[in-house]
Amino acid sequence: xxxxxxxxxxxxxxxxxxxxxxxxxxxxxxxxxxxxxxxxxxxxxxxxxxxxxxxxxxxxxxxxxxxxxxxxxxxxxxxxxxxxxxxxxxxxxxxxxxxxxxxxxxxxxxxxxxxxxxxxxxxxxxxxxxxxxxxxxxxxxxxxxxxxxxxxxxxxxxxxxxxxxxxxxxxxxxxxxxxxxxxxxxxxxxxxxxxxxxxxxxxxxxxxxxxxxxxxxxxxxxxxxxxxxxxxxxxxxxxxxxxxxxxxxxxxxxxxxxxxxxxxxxxx
Numbered sequence: 001x002x003x004x005x006x007x008x009x010x011x012x013x014x015x016x017x018x019x020x021x022x023x024x025x026x027x028x029x030x031x032x033x034x035x036x037x038x039x040x041x042x043x044x045x046x047x048x049x050x051x052x053x054x055x056x057x058x059x060x061x062x063x064x065x066x067x068x069x070x071x072x073x074x075x076x077x078x079x080x081x082x083x084x085x086x087x088x089x090x091x092x093x094x095x096x097x098x099x100x101x102x103x104x105x106x107x108x109x110x111x112x113x114x115x116x117x118x119x120x121x122x123x124x125x126x127x128x129x130x131x132x133x134x135x136x137x138x139x140x141x142x143x144x145x146x147x148x149x150x151x152x153x154x155x156x157x158x159x160x161x162x163x164x165x166x167x168x169x170x171x172x173x174x175x176x177x178x179x180x181x182x183x184x185x186x187x188x189x190x191x192x193x194x195x196x197x198x199x200x201x202x203x204x205x206x207x208x209x210x211x212x213x214x215x216x217x218x219x220x221x222x223x224x225x226x227x228x229x230x231x232x233x234x235x236x237x238x239x240x241x242x243x244x245x246x247x248x249x250x251x252x253x254x255x256x257x258x259x260x261x262x263x264x265x266x267x268x
Contacts, residue, residue, distance in 0.1 A: 181222030
């Protein structure tokens, strides 16, 4: 290749358009400096208004790159480059990239929606896409949970933002639902007193909302009781396991039978 030929063309172009080239360089230098200042101010404003840190970075980067592209187009138009064709090429390239990255763009949009509407925050216990876990990190494309058995769960934000989300933490309290079945020979009033005593004696069960014990079903082989204590969200599993064990012990102590299948050996 004749590099000298191309070098001479560049030199001739600069000589003929030296004024425009200098103006274009000034637009680039001053414009990029201003973009940096503008983004910094925007992030400070968002920080004062309590906008999520991840959302601050996302919006700051988005605004910054948009302004940089506009400054670049302005600068190249100053030296005589036809910006309409350049914008058309840029748009076509953007469309091609968009089609190739549909999934990533959906996750990107989902991440933006999660950060704006905040259906959950870091530290919340949520259920979504068939998974339950504590939110550890909300990123632009994915959300990371820590499962109840200490496993890492990564959910794409596109599917996460378009599906049902159950937030167990946001209201601060949870109801723990139990069903205990006892024999038809058991006294209903006594059984209710025993079960109510178990939940009221647990230190993590709240007095308000008040716990309840009610007959919920007359089943084939048992009278079922719905036991409904309330607790703080973080105490859910402590209350669940403690009450389950204490109820069995208390029913046995009161002589109240819990039905279970029996195998009877028939002697010939």
